[in-house]
Amino acid sequence: MTLHLVPLSQRMARECVTRWHRHNTAPRGDVVRVGVANDEGELVGVGMAGRPVARHYDDGVTLEVHRVATDGHKNANSMIYGALTRAAFALGYTRVITYTQADESGASLRAAGWRVIAQRPARKGWNSVSRPRDDARYMTSERTLWEATP
Numbered sequence: 360m361t362l363h364l365v366p367l368s369q370r371m372a373r374e375c376v377t378r379w380h381r382h383n384t385a386p387r388g389d390v391v392r393v394g395v396a397n398d399e400g401e402l403v404g405v406g407m408a409g410r411p412v413a414r415h416y417d418d419g420v421t422l423e424v425h426r427v428a429t430d431g432h433k434n435a436n437s438m439i440y441g442a443l444t445r446a447a448f449a450l451g452y453t454r455v456i457t458y459t460q461a462d463e464s465g466a467s468l469r470a471a472g473w474r475v476i477a478q479r480p481a482r483k484g485w486n487s488v489s490r491p492r493d494d495a496r497y498m499t500s501e502r503t504l505w506e507a508t509p
Contacts (some may be wrong), residue, residue: 360398362435364442367394367405377407379428383461386425391450395435395440404429406439408447409457416456426472427467436467441506444471444507454508461501468505477504 373385374394388409395404404427411423424443429435440457447455458479459465465475479502487493 362395362403362432362438363399363451364438365394365396365402365492367392367402369407372405372407373404375402376407376428377428379430380426381404383426391421391443391446393439394428395432395438395442397432399461401431404435404439406443408443411456413444420452421454421456422450422452424455427457434470437470440467440471440473440507444473454506456507457505458502459505461503463503465503465505471507473505473507476506478502479504 369389369392372389372394375394376383376385386407386409387413389407390409392405392407394402396402406424406427408422408424411417411421412425416423424440427436427439444455456476457473459466459468465473481499481501484492484499
């Protein structure tokens with residue numbers, strides 16, 4: 360069975376992320392998104408990338424992959440990461456970043472040509488005196504920061 364890339368709406372991408380992603384909800388917005396379908400035309404994976412969450416990475420030339428979610432099809436993750444990276448470079452971005460949690464191997468990212476640039480410790484949460492937030496839905500774990508460049 361072969362997989363191929365397909366365009367999709369933000370609404371469809373968000374619905375699929377909500378259905379398939381293991382630990383996160385769909386992001387509110389994105390700059391670019393891509394879908395992967397099987398031979399029968401069934402959507403089996405989606406990816407969404409947008410402006411970086413961390414303000415020091417939001418430099419106008421860096422894009423962050425916020426979500427990649429599949430129904431488990433082999434090679435769909437790598438295909439999505441590769442497509443999002445190529446799309447970002449075609450749009451003029453010079454760097455694409457993403458994070459994996461400590462329990463994720465990053466095999467799909469390595470297969471798509473990404474490299475590890477940093478290890479990040481678990482956060483205590485997003486709540487602060489100046490910006491109170493409800494941390495109940497946020498998991499805290501060690502993260503790996505990945506990067507793709509042309």
